[in-house]
Amino acid sequence: MADPVIAIDAMGGDRAPGEIVAGARQAAEAGYEVVLVGDPAAVGDTGGVPVIPASETVGMAEDPARAVRTKKDSSLVRAAEAVRDGKADAMVSAGNTGAAMAAALFRMGRVKGVARPAIATVIPVPGASPTVLLDSGANVECSPAWLLQFAQMGAVFSRVRCGVALPRVGLLSIGEEPEKGSPLVKEAHRLISGARGFEFVGNVEGRDLMSDAADVVVTDGFTGNVALKALEGAMKFAFGAVVGALRSPGVGSSALDALMPLAAEMDPDSHGGAVLLGVDGVCVISHGSSSSRAIVSAVGVADRAVREGLVSLLADAVAA
Amino acid sequence: MADPVIAIDAMGGDRAPGEIVAGARQAAEAGYEVVLVGDPAAVGDTGGVPVIPASETVGMAEDPARAVRTKKDSSLVRAAEAVRDGKADAMVSAGNTGAAMAAALFRMGRVKGVARPAIATVIPVPGASPTVLLDSGANVECSPAWLLQFAQMGAVFSRVRCGVALPRVGLLSIGEEPEKGSPLVKEAHRLISGARGFEFVGNVEGRDLMSDAADVVVTDGFTGNVALKALEGAMKFAFGAVVGALRSPGVGSSALDALMPLAAEMDPDSHGGAVLLGVDGVCVISHGSSSSRAIVSAVGVADRAVREGLVSLLADAVAA
Numbered sequence: 001m002a003d004p005v006i007a008i009d010a011m012g013g014d015r016a017p018g019e020i021v022a023g024a025r026q027a028a029e030a031g032y033e034v035v036l037v038g039d040p041a042a043v044g045d046t047g048g049v050p051v052i053p054a055s056e057t058v059g060m061a062e063d064p065a066r067a068v069r070t071k072k073d074s075s076l077v078r079a080a081e082a083v084r085d086g087k088a089d090a091m092v093s094a095g096n097t098g099a100a101m102a103a104a105l106f107r108m109g110r111v112k113g114v115a116r117p118a119i120a121t122v123i124p125v126p127g128a129s130p131t132v133l134l135d136s137g138a139n140v141e142c143s144p145a146w147l148l149q150f151a152q153m154g155a156v157f158s159r160v161r162c163g164v165a166l167p168r169v170g171l172l173s174i175g176e177e178p179e180k181g182s183p184l185v186k187e188a189h190r191l192i193s194g195a196r197g198f199e200f201v202g203n204v205e206g207r208d209l210m211s212d213a214a215d216v217v218v219t220d221g222f223t224g225n226v227a228l229k230a231l232e233g234a235m236k237f238a239f240g241a242v243v244g245a246l247r248s249p250g251v252g253s254s255a256l257d258a259l260m261p262l263a264a265e266m267d268p269d270s271h272g273g274a275v276l277l278g279v280d281g282v283c284v285i286s287h288g289s290s291s292s293r294a295i296v297s298a299v300g301v302a303d304r305a306v307r308e309g310l311v312s313l314l315a316d317a318v319a320a
Numbered sequence: 321m322a323d324p325v326i327a328i329d330a331m332g333g334d335r336a337p338g339e340i341v342a343g344a345r346q347a348a349e350a351g352y353e354v355v356l357v358g359d360p361a362a363v364g365d366t367g368g369v370p371v372i373p374a375s376e377t378v379g380m381a382e383d384p385a386r387a388v389r390t391k392k393d394s395s396l397v398r399a400a401e402a403v404r405d406g407k408a409d410a411m412v413s414a415g416n417t418g419a420a421m422a423a424a425l426f427r428m429g430r431v432k433g434v435a436r437p438a439i440a441t442v443i444p445v446p447g448a449s450p451t452v453l454l455d456s457g458a459n460v461e462c463s464p465a466w467l468l469q470f471a472q473m474g475a476v477f478s479r480v481r482c483g484v485a486l487p488r489v490g491l492l493s494i495g496e497e498p499e500k501g502s503p504l505v506k507e508a509h510r511l512i513s514g515a516r517g518f519e520f521v522g523n524v525e526g527r528d529l530m531s532d533a534a535d536v537v538v539t540d541g542f543t544g545n546v547a548l549k550a551l552e553g554a555m556k557f558a559f560g561a562v563v564g565a566l567r568s569p570g571v572g573s574s575a576l577d578a579l580m581p582l583a584a585e586m587d588p589d590s591h592g593g594a595v596l597l598g599v600d601g602v603c604v605i606s607h608g609s610s611s612s613r614a615i616v617s618a619v620g621v622a623d624r625a626v627r628e629g630l631v632s633l634l635a636d637a638v639a640a
Contacts, residue, residue: 061497127561172546177381210554222493226546230526231553254571258565258568
């Protein structure tokens with residue numbers, strides 16, 4: 001196959017366009033086929049990376065649906081259209097998450113059979129396989145049938161992205177017994193128990209997001225978002241506190257050096273961002289403070305998803 | 321006032337009765353008035369701590385409501401009855417959390433005006449004031465009006481337990497803007513905005529549980545339980561990974577020594593357990609793996625709650 005072309009939203013993110021353009025250049029140097037989408041005057045020297053022009057920018061705090069509806073010439077909307085029109089095979093944005101979702105959904109449409117797209121986030125767990133958490137924020141309220149589809153899509157994603165042959169899928173709840181949890185969780189438990197294509201390990205708890213209990217954890221977008229941010233907050237706090245303690249007099253610098261590999265493994269910039277599963281195209285959403293390195297990681301994730309045929313695998317999974 | 325008498329469930333917890341009885345003895349030696357509740361033959365030498373006899377034990381995995389209904393002579397039920405009957409001023413249990421809640425609710429009843437009791441957990445945040453999270457698991461589904469009461473009760477608890485004069489209360493959601501979140505959160509935001517007795521800081525996110533953004537974080541029991549366990553899992557993972565890295569050759573033991581104060585501050589055994597707010601009596605629920613030290617901490621929390629008049633302060637707050 002021809003190399004996948006990855007459209008990068010040049011204007012999205014706290015450090016756009018500078019870090020985004022730098023990331024695009026680095027990705028091109030690393031051999032990826034990339035194209036930037038944004039205001040040609042603002043992107044500056046792209047080092048030969050082509051630019052799809054877009055005159056508008058969606059702000060990080062704008063209302064997503066309205067922004068996508070009114071800013072038809074925004075970099076986000078044009079990036080999604082590039083995928084829809086075949087000018088690119090995938091899009092990457094570090095911009096407004098809700099707007100990126102809305103742009104992808106409205107322009108690319110849904111995969112046939114998918115009720116609702118979900119955001120899948122990869123949580124690194126050094127020493128064990130990473131945990132794919134979905135939905136981590138796309139759908140505030142969910143039905144049991146959607147959670148079943150999240151399980152099916154999450155299992156495909158765990159295979160494609162993390163190389164897990166038969167993913168173990170857990171349902172996020174407040175106790176391991178099937179009768180524990182909300183009405184949503186109890187009904188979803190029943191539905192997912194009858195599904196195929198993965199190993200259902202039943203209910204898991206918040207602590208299992210960073211354990212080896214499951215490769216995929218399924219939940220609604222409200223709970224998933226809260227849990228993910230609780231994790232991020234705790235890890236940030238813990239490493240900050242540890243580094244602070246180790247800077248005390250009498251502790252050698254070898255201690256901080258010894259933590260570097262762990263810090264690198266946990267660094268979100270090396271993980272490539274979340275993926276919106278269920279839209280008819282590959283859409284990678286990198287975090288708002290993405291550096292150029294985060295963009296390169298996200299491009300790598302997008303490239304691999306296209307090469308592995310993620311979208312058609314998702315369609316097969318929800319049709320099964 | 322006379323010293324508060326704290327009834328300790330001798331049979332509840334993974335390490336009962338040994339560690340529980342040891343904790344009761346240590347608490348008595350430290351000057352607290354304690355009484356054990358359990359099977360006199362099983363508790364062994366109590367070092368003079370009196371025992372209220374109870375022939376049955378509620379298992380950690382038993383169905384809470386059924387256990388409390390059928391095991392009328394269980395240590396949990398008898399402990400709650402001791403508070404109801406004035407033989408004790410507070411109860412402490414490291415046993416089945418749901419059953420402890422049910423026993424307290426059915427035997428002590430609710431504080432007048434409280435719709436639903438909630439579990440308040442104190443999350444230590446070294447370098448900032450601790451965060452009180454409620455509900456951390458009592459009510460899987462909640463109404464907006466209950467969340468308002470959780471805010472009122474949580475503010476009182478933050479004052480009594482953590483010494484915060486005017487607590488900042490946040491509502492757990494997936495974005496800071498008032499329009500972000502589930503229908504429950506949006507309506508609760510409106511209700512809490514009009515309340516008094518604390519400073520409402522609006523929506524907070526999962527990451528704020530371990531930041532200085534709020535002194536009290538209010539949510540439903542499903543989300544609260546998932547978030548709390550996500551935090552616990554992340555902290556356990558982080559410290560495990562850090563200690564592992566610091567044990568590598570070439571790192572001196574001074575590094576691990578430097579982390580001891582932090583580890584001690586984060587140690588759940590030093591924090592005394594969660595408190596069930598809204599029942600007509602003081603009920604402290606210590607974690608299942610409680611050591612004798614955790615029991616002493618829990619007794620200290622219970623003693624202080626009685627001395628400060630927590631229950632009548634809660635009644636005043638919800639009546640305001």
